Amino acid sequence: MYIPGGTAPLFSTVLMLAVPAQIAGCKEIVLCSPPNKKGELAPEILFAANLCGVTKIIKVGGIQAVAGLTFGTESIPQVYKIFGPGNQFVTVAKQLATKHGVAIDMPAGPSELLVVADKSANAAYIASDLLSQAEHGTDSQVILVSTSKDIIEKVSNEIEKQLEVLPRKAIAEKAIANSKLIYVENHEVALEMINEYGPEHFIICTEANEFYVDGIRNAGSVFIGDYTPESAGDYASGTNHTLPTNGFSKAYSGVNLDSFLKQMTFQKISKEGLLNIGETIELMAEAEGLQAHKNAVSIRLKDLK
Incomplete structure (x- = not known):
């Protein structure tokens, strides 16, 4: 670890x-x-x-x-x-x-957060979420994607206000400088962009939450609604906070119990079983041009028949 x-x-x-x-x-x-x-x-x-x-x-x-x-x-x-x-x-x-x-486990870090929001969202909540990830490190990236220019402006103002009182202001400030506030025309464009980006953390604060819940394909962990801050997932909501970053949510899941387990398979075939599937094995091996594979079955079938 x-x-x-x-x-x-x-x-x-x-x-x-x-x-x-x-x-x-x-x-x-x-x-x-x-x-x-x-x-x-x-x-x-x-x-x-x-x-x-x-x-x-x-x-x-x-x-x-x-x-x-x-x-x-x-x-x-x-x-x-x-x-x-x-x-x-x-x-x-x-x-x-x-x-x-x-x-x-996966490529995990630096921290990322993407929030999608529309005119119904609470700008102060969004700013607090963006800053909660920005304070992780100067190389963190936080992004707001919104269908509302008004919300983007309000969030930008809130970030400046909340940033002033943070003990880790210097760190968060540098991360914010590398982050983005992005306006899009509609939810469909937003969802396409988000799936391409594949954020580590994805917060949904819109009037169309179900649209994003049903359509998201690439994200480490999803936080739905105004009262589901990302920091809840970091500590106490029950999900794991070790998650893929840098777009690797397209190929990896976050840490879970299966991450610490591996599987082995066992097989034991009876005489009757080999007689039942033997011809199938021979045909498939021959079709692949693997004669020794076929012979390993044929030699046994010969003794059984």
């Missing part, structure tokens, strides 16, 4: 990863997180790790943590699979790890 800790102690990510790992029956759970300038990990992260049964904690962060988990060192064990979000460098390092026999 990779737990970010550079500018905020994300103990909630420990819960999001270690709890399903425990339920899945993982026998060894290794946690890597960057220490502070004193060489210490945040007590919140340590407490959550202890609460969730993490078996090993290593004070290391960034791409070096991913490299250690991939190849193994004297102090970092090599693992089967790496989970957790990170900045753009950690995300690329995880993708490179897959070239060396280590699986990953």
Whole structure:
């Protein structure tokens, strides 16, 4: 597990990863997180790790943590699979790890949020949601797509107002500078754009919520209505907050119990069973030009007939 800790102690990510790992029956759970300038990990992260049964904690962060988990060192064990979000460098390092026999949950990070809104939306709510993701890091991206120019203007004003009182203003400000407020003519255009973008978090605040719920195909997690802030998903609504970014929601789901499981298949065929399906196997193998495949069945059928 990779737990970010550079500018905020994300103990909630420990819960999001270690709890399903425990339920899945993982026998060894290794946690890597960057220490502070004193060489210490945040007590919140340590407490959550202890609460969730993490078996090993290593004070290391960034791409070096991913490299250690991939190849193994004297102090970092090599693992089967790496989970957790990170900045753009950690995300690329995880993708490179897959070239060396280590699986990953998904490319996860930097943070993204897209809100779709119309004239019925609450501008203050939308601004607060956009800022809740912008404060994650300077490389976060937040986007508002709206069919109302009036809402776009009101949200822009609200962002400026709410930004002033944030302790992490400097971080959020840089993220907002790289973000977009986009006007579209109608909901159909908006939905097409959103499915192409594939946001990590997708908030719907319109009079046509069902249109988006029915039509969304590519998103990590969807938040419906004025009273479903994205931060609820980060902490307590029951969904997992480790989600695909950079458009990877087109191919990946967020972390869930299945992420910590794999399946094996078993088969045992009786004499009668082989007599029943043997000819089918022979015909298919012959059609594919794989004579040895066919012979492995034919030699047995010959003894049975």
